[in-house]
Amino acid sequence: MSGLLFLIPIALGMGLVGLVAFLWAARSGQFDDPDGAANRILVDEDRPLPTNGEKDSAE
Amino acid sequence: MNQLGSDIGAGCPSGLAPSEAPIMSDPSAFVRRVDGQNRLSLTVRGAKCGACINRIESAVNALPGIETARLNLSTGDLEIGWRGSLKAPRIVSAVSALGYGVSPRDDDRSVSDEQREERGLLIALGVAGFATANIMLLSVSVWAGIGEMGETTRTVLHGISGIIALPAIIFSGRVFFKSAWSVLKHGHANMDVPISLALIIAFCVSVSETLRGGEQAYFDASVMLLFFLLIGRFLDARVRRKAHSSARDLAAMAHRTVMRVDPDGKARSVRASDIAVGDRILLAPGERAVVDMRITQGESDIDESLVTGESLTRSAGPGMHLLAGAVNLSQPLTGTALAAASDSLLADIARMLDAGEQRRSTYRRIADRAVSLYVPFVHTSALLAFIGWLLAGMGVNEALLIGVSTLIITCPCALALAAPVTQVVAAGRLFRSGTFLKSGDALERIAQCDYIIFDKTGTLTLGTPQLSGNIPPEALEAAARLARASRHPLSRAIVDAAGTGPLASDVREFAGLGLEGTVQGKPARLGSSEWVGADGSSGERSSLWFSQEGEPPVRFQFEDHVLDDAAVTIGRLHSAGYGMEIVSGDRAETVARVAQTLGINHWSAAASPRDKVKRLEQLEAEGHRVLMVGDGLNDAGALALAHASLAPGGAMDISQSASDAVYSKGLSALPRLICVAKQARKVMLENFAFAAAYNLVAVPVAITGHATPLVAAIAMSASSILVSLNALRLNAMRENL
Numbered sequence: 001m002s003g004l005l006f007l008i009p010i011a012l013g014m015g016l017v018g019l020v021a022f023l024w025a026a027r028s029g030q031f032d033d034p035d036g037a038a039n040r041i042l043v044d045e046d047r048p049l050p051t052n053g054e055k056d057s058a059e
Numbered sequence: 060m061n062q063l064g065s066d067i068g069a070g071c072p073s074g075l076a077p078s079e080a081p082i083m084s085d086p087s088a089f090v091r092r093v094d095g096q097n098r099l100s101l102t103v104r105g106a107k108c109g110a111c112i113n114r115i116e117s118a119v120n121a122l123p124g125i126e127t128a129r130l131n132l133s134t135g136d137l138e139i140g141w142r143g144s145l146k147a148p149r150i151v152s153a154v155s156a157l158g159y160g161v162s163p164r165d166d167d168r169s170v171s172d173e174q175r176e177e178r179g180l181l182i183a184l185g186v187a188g189f190a191t192a193n194i195m196l197l198s199v200s201v202w203a204g205i206g207e208m209g210e211t212t213r214t215v216l217h218g219i220s221g222i223i224a225l226p227a228i229i230f231s232g233r234v235f236f237k238s239a240w241s242v243l244k245h246g247h248a249n250m251d252v253p254i255s256l257a258l259i260i261a262f263c264v265s266v267s268e269t270l271r272g273g274e275q276a277y278f279d280a281s282v283m284l285l286f287f288l289l290i291g292r293f294l295d296a297r298v299r300r301k302a303h304s305s306a307r308d309l310a311a312m313a314h315r316t317v318m319r320v321d322p323d324g325k326a327r328s329v330r331a332s333d334i335a336v337g338d339r340i341l342l343a344p345g346e347r348a349v350v351d352m353r354i355t356q357g358e359s360d361i362d363e364s365l366v367t368g369e370s371l372t373r374s375a376g377p378g379m380h381l382l383a384g385a386v387n388l389s390q391p392l393t394g395t396a397l398a399a400a401s402d403s404l405l406a407d408i409a410r411m412l413d414a415g416e417q418r419r420s421t422y423r424r425i426a427d428r429a430v431s432l433y434v435p436f437v438h439t440s441a442l443l444a445f446i447g448w449l450l451a452g453m454g455v456n457e458a459l460l461i462g463v464s465t466l467i468i469t470c471p472c473a474l475a476l477a478a479p480v481t482q483v484v485a486a487g488r489l490f491r492s493g494t495f496l497k498s499g500d501a502l503e504r505i506a507q508c509d510y511i512i513f514d515k516t517g518t519l520t521l522g523t524p525q526l527s528g529n530i531p532p533e534a535l536e537a538a539a540r541l542a543r544a545s546r547h548p549l550s551r552a553i554v555d556a557a558g559t560g561p562l563a564s565d566v567r568e569f570a571g572l573g574l575e576g577t578v579q580g581k582p583a584r585l586g587s588s589e590w591v592g593a594d595g596s597s598g599e600r601s602s603l604w605f606s607q608e609g610e611p612p613v614r615f616q617f618e619d620h621v622l623d624d625a626a627v628t629i630g631r632l633h634s635a636g637y638g639m640e641i642v643s644g645d646r647a648e649t650v651a652r653v654a655q656t657l658g659i660n661h662w663s664a665a666a667s668p669r670d671k672v673k674r675l676e677q678l679e680a681e682g683h684r685v686l687m688v689g690d691g692l693n694d695a696g697a698l699a700l701a702h703a704s705l706a707p708g709g710a711m712d713i714s715q716s717a718s719d720a721v722y723s724k725g726l727s728a729l730p731r732l733i734c735v736a737k738q739a740r741k742v743m744l745e746n747f748a749f750a751a752a753y754n755l756v757a758v759p760v761a762i763t764g765h766a767t768p769l770v771a772a773i774a775m776s777a778s779s780i781l782v783s784l785n786a787l788r789l790n791a792m793r794e795n796l
Contacts, residue, residue, distance in 0.1 A: 004212075008219065012193055019189040026182050032174065036132030039109030 086163035087147045087328050088316050096126065099147055101137040104160035106130060111159070118153045134174070136164070163316070173296070180293045183231040187286040190227030191279070194220045195772075198279040202769050210272050217269040220278040224262060231285050232258050234292060250430040250471065253437045254288060257281070257466045264463045267456070275460060280467050280771040287779050291475035294483050298499045317349055318342075320393065334396050342392040345546060347384065352394035354379050358570035359390040360547055364516060366692050367644045371524070371601060372548055374571030384692045388546050390570045411672065412717050415699025424500045425740075426478040429747045433471060436754075441466040444762040465761035468771050469754050473778040477746035480786040485739040488790055493708075493724040494732055501719035503743075504703040505736040507684050511632065512675065512697070514689030515643035515653055518707060519625050519726070522690070524548055524601070524617035526556040534613040538605040541566055541574045541585045549603050550574070550585075552617055573603070583607040619649070621656050628726045629657045635730070638683065642666050642674050644693050671697040688729070690714055705729065734794045742789055746782045753778045 025031065091098045106115060112130050115137065119128040124143030130136070139150060154161045197216045201208065235258070239251040258281050265276040318326045320339040331349040334340070340352055344359070354377050361375045366384040375381060381394060445462030449455065482499035489496050496502065516522050539557030542550035544566040563583065566576035573586010584591045584606050591606035593614070606612040632639060640661040643650045647664040654662040663674065671689075675697050678685050687694070687701035690710030698704040698717040706714045708723035715721050722728035757774055760766055766774075 008197075011196060012219075012223070015189055015193045019185065022185045022189075023182060026178060026185065031178070031181060033131040033133045036112060036130065039112060039132060042109040043113045 086151050086316060088330050089163035090147050096140045096142055097145075097147075099139045099150065100164045101139065101151070101154070102162050102164045103130060103135045103137045103154060104162075106132060106135060106159055114157055115154055115159065118157055119150060122149060122153060137161075177293070177296045180234065180289065180296050183234055184286070184289040184293050186227055187231040187282060187289050190223050190231075190282045191286045193223055194279045194282055198768065198772070213274070214269060214272050217265070217276045217278070220276065221262075221266055221269055224265075224278040224282050227282055228258055228262055228285065231289060234289070235285075250434065250475075253434055253466070254284075254470060257463075257470045258285060261463050261467050264459055268460070271456075275768055277463065277467060277768055277771065280768055280775065283772060283775060284467060284470055284472060287472040287775065288475045291479045294479035295499065298479065298482050298486060298496075332399075335399055336396055338396045340394055340396055342381075342387045342394065344387055344389055344391060347386045348381050349383055350399065351383050351397045352381050353397055354381060354392050354394040356393040357390055359392050360388040360570055362386045362388055362548060364522065364548075364691070376571070388548075389568050411668075411696030412699045412713075415696075415701075415717065424478070425503055425743055425747065426474075429474060429477075429750075430471075433474060437466065437469050437471075440469060440758050440762065447762070448764070461762070461764045461766075464764075464766040464771060465758065468757045468761045468766045468774055470775075471750065472775050473750040473753055473782045474747070476779055476782050477750055477786075478743055480783050481739050481743045481746065481789065484786045484789045485735055489720070489732060489735055492728065492731060494720055494722040494728050496720045497716075498719060501703060502736045502739045504684075505686060505719065505733060506740040508686035508703050508733075509636075510638040510678055510683040511640070511686045511688060512671075512678075512701070513639065513641050513659075514691060514694045515641055515645055515650055516619065517690040517709060518688055519641065519653055519657065520619045520621050522619065522709065524552045525620050526552050526615060527618045527620075528616050530556075530613065530615060534605060536560065537578045537583060537607060538585050538603075538613070538615065540578050541576050541583060541605075544568070544576070545574055549615075549617055553585075553603075553615065578607060581608045621653055622726055624725045624727045626657055628729055629659065631730050632733075633658070635733075640674075642671050642697075644691070668693045668696050672700055675701055686733075687718075689718075705732070731794055735789075738789060738792050742786055746785055749782060749785065750778070 030037075086099060086101070089099060103115065106112070112132060115130050116128050119125055119137075119139060122141075122145055124141045124145045125139065126142060127138065127140040129138050131138075137154070141150075151161050151163075197220050201213055201216055204213070232255070235251045235254045238249065239255040242249050243252060261277045261281040261284075265278050265281070268274075268276050316328045317331050317334055318341040319329045319334065320326050320341055326341050334350050339355075340350070342348055342352075354375055356377060358374065358376045360372045361381065362372050363382065363385045366382050372388060375387075375392065380397070381392075441462050444465045445458050448458035448461055453461075479499065482496075482502060485502055486496040486499075513519050535553070535557050539553050539560060540563035542553040542557075543560070543562050545551075545568055547568075563576035563578045566574055568574050569586070569590075571587075573584060573590040575582070575584050577583065585603060588604050591604040591612050593604045593606065593612040601617050603615045603617070604612050605615065629639065638661075639659050640663075641650060641654050641659055642663050644666055645664060650662050650664040654660075663670075666674070671694065675685055675687065679702070684702040687697050687704040688706070689698055689704070690707050692713060694706075695713045695717045698706065698714055704718040705720050705722060706718040708715075708721055710718075710721070720732060722732065753774075757766070760770070
């Protein structure tokens with residue numbers, strides 16, 4: 001039975017960590033643009049490496 | 060004049076939204092300065108996919124001095140921050156040159172009320188979910204330990220559950236308490252009243268049970284109830300927010316800026332709302348008039364297709380009236396404002412939209428009707444159980460416990476999920492086929508309609524003139540070299556037919572007459588018959604003449620073609636028993652031709668926005684439920700007032716926001732939408748029937764005192780899951796209209 005004394009607080013603590021993380025995410029606008037977030041993963045932010053002596057002309 | 064580079068591959072590359080013609084307006088009046096940084100909020104229309112984000116953000120980032128540029132794909136908001144001397148119009152033209160529609164936006168609307176509501180519900184849902192999971196953890200051990208667990212351990216576990224439940228119920232339950240209180244004050248009752256009552260009584264009874272060391276505490280059941288109900292609310296709020304509210308889009312229109320010529324002769328960019336009657340206004344080529352005005356100076360061609368439904372352009376000169384919404388095509392025009400922005404046609408239509416929105420808010424959804432039957436039922440059965448057991452000689456505590464368990468188990472988890480889950484699944488299915496649903500109850504209203512009114516231009520036809528007949532390829536190519544320099548719709552039709560290619564040298568455009576330039580060393584003209592010196596009937600607006608030195612003039616004829624799939628779609632709707640009618644603002648002969656081609660017997664032409672609304676009201680008075688399909692500014696009022704309404708993706712933004720759904724990929728979306736709406740209605744009714752059947756079983760179980768917390772938890776989650784699974788069936792259903 002004494003096991004419950006620390007197991008229950010650990011279980012609740014882990015739940016709380018998850019809740020706090022969720023609240024932070026929701027408050028900081030992580031869920032404001034679900035469509036954009038899903039599509040941004042496809043946006044290629046890499047630019048080709050500049051070749052010798054040339055300036056980067058990716059734009 | 061050179062717009063050619065931008066026309067190639069313009070707009071959303073996924074094809075989900077059509078590209079918009081670059082229409083310039085100066086947003087300088089909307090630039091804010093925060094900490095030395097210039098900030099501008101823009102609303103971008105037509106961005107639908109990941110490639111759009113990339114194109115728009117990199118185009119803006121390439122401008123000098125830009126520090127932040129971020130597009131929110133869900134709302135279409137583009138937030139830009141920059142330092143230095145960069146002028147705001149350059150940012151707008153960088154985005155509009157890509158083929159997207161752009162208008163400036165006031166900052167105080169960066170987070171809309173709907174968005175805030177949705178975020179609040181999401182947080183409440185998260186808290187309720189946390190509490191449910193953790194209390195369930197403790198409850199399962201209580202249930203598993205029946206017979207073995209000592210009373211002290213059980214009471215401690217119940218106590219911890221109560222400590223978790225209290226803040227969760229107070230925080231997440233506010234949504235229901237607030238709404239229940241606000242209707243109770245007026246002496247009414249809605250669904251939130253029994254929900255709030257169940258939450259509060261269940262919690263209080265469970266506390267007293269815990270203090271007495273009893274076996275049954277309903278902490279788990281009450282937070283689980285809260286969790287399921289919040290899922291329904293959240294889905295409902297999300298569907299509603301996706302419906303860009305009409306007010307928001309209309310305001311974006313009214314926020315367009317106007318070039319005002321001040322008494323000192325200087326042109327200054329001001330907000331449309333600052334324009335007073337009598338102000339001098341400069342209307343640049345490509346710009347849309349925001350207020351009604353009378354032209355005092357300049358000659359130009361104007362495109363009024365979105366205002367009146369007229370598919371051909373007309374020439375405008377001093378003394379003529381120009382309605383808000385008309386686009387100036389060729390030369391700058393100066394005029395005096397006849398009305399302030401709040402009195403113009405645009406504002407008139409805004410009032411019609413308001414009236415439509417009010418009429419729609421009185422629509423009673425199936426869910427509302429189910430709830431009004433349900434509320435008295437829940438209350439009476441719980442109260443009867445309590446009084447009955449009391450009279451049968453049971454103690455107050457036990458009788459109260461049974462009454463509470465009845466209240467909890469009959470509480471409407473399945474009912475709360477039945478409609479929103481169905482709407483979300485149906486909206487998702489329609490979205491995949493290119494139709495955007497704007498509100499959940501739109502499905503119900505579309506399913507009820509039995510009569511369809513179509514606008515002609517842009518709805519049954521392409522909306523832009525197309526070249527018809529055979530033209531010698533050399534003449535077409537030569538004419539296209541002139542036409543590429545012009546924004547006139549007939550010129551664009553020639554360019555569409557000829558494709559990309561070189562431009563003639565020194566091209567000049569003469570409003571109302573045509574173009575002149577040098578093609579392959581020889582002077583050439585494209586325009587009306589008088590302009591090229593050909594003998595044709597003058598004033599004929601659906602043809603152009605092209606002449607080149609030393610060669611006979613060639614005639615180009617244009618027609619607004621009926622959409623490819625229109626005939627098939629109309630046939631399908633006919634056989635499904637729908638009454639149909641065309642109400643158009645265009646000339647009678649054009650409308651008659653289209654009606655005949657499609658086999659629609661009822662039509663009327665030259666209809667003003669008011670005529671359209673009148674015809675609609677006449678039909679409603681005859682007992683029809685009318686579905687309106689239209690795209691123009693002149694349709695917006697009728698769209699808002701119809702029982703249900705649809706707009707094609709190329710429609711004017713006001714018309715899109717006034718309608719219940721926006722479709723792309725042709726008219727064939729119409730039967731599909733009607734079919735899905737009918738299926739969704741059927742599934743929704745099934746879900747309500749299931750919820751009622753569930754209660755028929757659950758109430759006797761609860762009244763006889765068999766609804767222990769374990770039974771309540773299983774019954775509530777099982778019914779919610781069943782309802783959701785039934786809604787998912789919508790995805791697998793076949794179209795059968």
